[in-house]
Amino acid sequence: IQKGYDALKVYNYFKAKEIFEHSKKKHGIPSTFGLSIIYSRSDNPFSNIDSANKYIQLCDQRFATTDSLKSKRYRVYNITKPSIDSLQQFITRKAFELYKNKNDIAEWNRFIEAYRLSPFCFRAMDLRDSLVFNQTKQKNTFSAYDEFSKNYPFSIYVREARQRYEITLFQSVTSGNTIGSYERFLLQQPNSPFRDDAENAIYKLSVMHGSIPEYYHFIKKYPNNHNVETAWRAIYSLYTVNYNPSVIENFIKEFPDYPFKETINIDLILSAKKLYAVRENNKWGFIDSTGTDEILCNYEWVDKFSEGLAECGLHDKAGFIDKA
Numbered sequence: 001i002q003k004g005y006d007a008l009k010v011y012n013y014f015k016a017k018e019i020f021e022h023s024k025k026k027h028g029i030p031s032t033f034g035l036s037i038i039y040s041r042s043d044n045p046f047s048n049i050d051s052a053n054k055y056i057q058l059c060d061q062r063f064a065t066t067d068s069l070k071s072k073r074y075r076v077y078n079i080t081k082p083s084i085d086s087l088q089q090f091i092t093r094k095a096f097e098l099y100k101n102k103n104d105i106a107e108w109n110r111f112i113e114a115y116r117l118s119p120f121c122f123r124a125m126d127l128r129d130s131l132v133f134n135q136t137k138q139k140n141t142f143s144a145y146d147e148f149s150k151n152y153p154f155s156i157y158v159r160e161a162r163q164r165y166e167i168t169l170f171q172s173v174t175s176g177n178t179i180g181s182y183e184r185f186l187l188q189q190p191n192s193p194f195r196d197d198a199e200n201a202i203y204k205l206s207v208m209h210g211s212i213p214e215y216y217h218f219i220k221k222y223p224n225n226h227n228v229e230t231a232w233r234a235i236y237s238l239y240t241v242n243y244n245p246s247v248i249e250n251f252i253k254e255f256p257d258y259p260f261k262e263t264i265n266i267d268l269i270l271s272a273k274k275l276y277a278v279r280e281n282n283k284w285g286f287i288d289s290t291g292t293d294e295i296l297c298n299y300e301w302v303d304k305f306s307e308g309l310a311e312c313g314l315h316d317k318a319g320f321i322d323k324a
Helices: 002-009 013-023 028-040 049-065 068-077 081-102 105-114 121-139 142-151 158-173 179-188 195-206 212-221 228-239 245-254 261-272
Strands: 276-280 283-287 293-299 309-314 317-322
Touching (some): 002 013, 002 028, 013 028, 028 049, 028 081, 049 105, 081 121, 105 121, 121 142, 121 158, 142 158, 158 179, 179 195, 228 245, 245 261, 293 309
Antiparallel strands (some): 276 283, 283 293
16 A cells, blocks of 8 residues: 555556555555545546546545544545545546536436535536426427426426426417317316416407307306406496496396396496586586585586596596496
């Protein structure tokens, strides 16, 4: 062993390596330490960072189980726990830079397997995952994103992969832009974040002409669609467009299942109420037939009510108000 370290001092790597190789079984700790030095250096034909890592790990494992008397004897070769740790850090840092220059998925997998206890392992995983995820994005299919999420569940890119999975799955299943494709999507993916988008598409395609029969057919066919309330209000708005009390009463008879009956009751009262424009302090508002203020005089000008609405002006802008 002494001859091996003497040869190492004068850079006689051939002799040092030969001695350490033959002494591995009998003198495991100093031999593996010496071999890790040889393989970690770049000034000899034996330079191989992975071999250096293998031998420094063997040295560290054996040193951890040796007794204190033997460990003191190794100090003559500068073999201590701190020196082993220092060499191991040097090897892993150098290995990381070498593999980083290759920047290949297969090479990063080799590094992660060989240096999994290294502090550089997580950085290597992130760089490896970045390469894999870029390939996945080039494919841009829901199956590719699903495969990435399953193969790399702890990746920093897995959240984005799952988001892209949901998007591409939705786009794939509904590419035909038909009611049937959206129905199929909702059946297959009831918990998808694009559920509302699918329901919106079904609603839009179901009421393309904006007619009362279309809206009512939609309500009956898709009672759980979140657009049902909108469809009901559209029916009411279309049916009672002239805001006539008799028309509102007819609506109640024709659509007894209308869910917002409190709105109808209020509109019945308001539709029958006569309001008259009144001016006060150069501002306009409305009173009822008894002279009671119904709409305060806040407007610059107003027109009379027609079909439940009155045009008015405020701050140099024009708009509509209802009787409420």
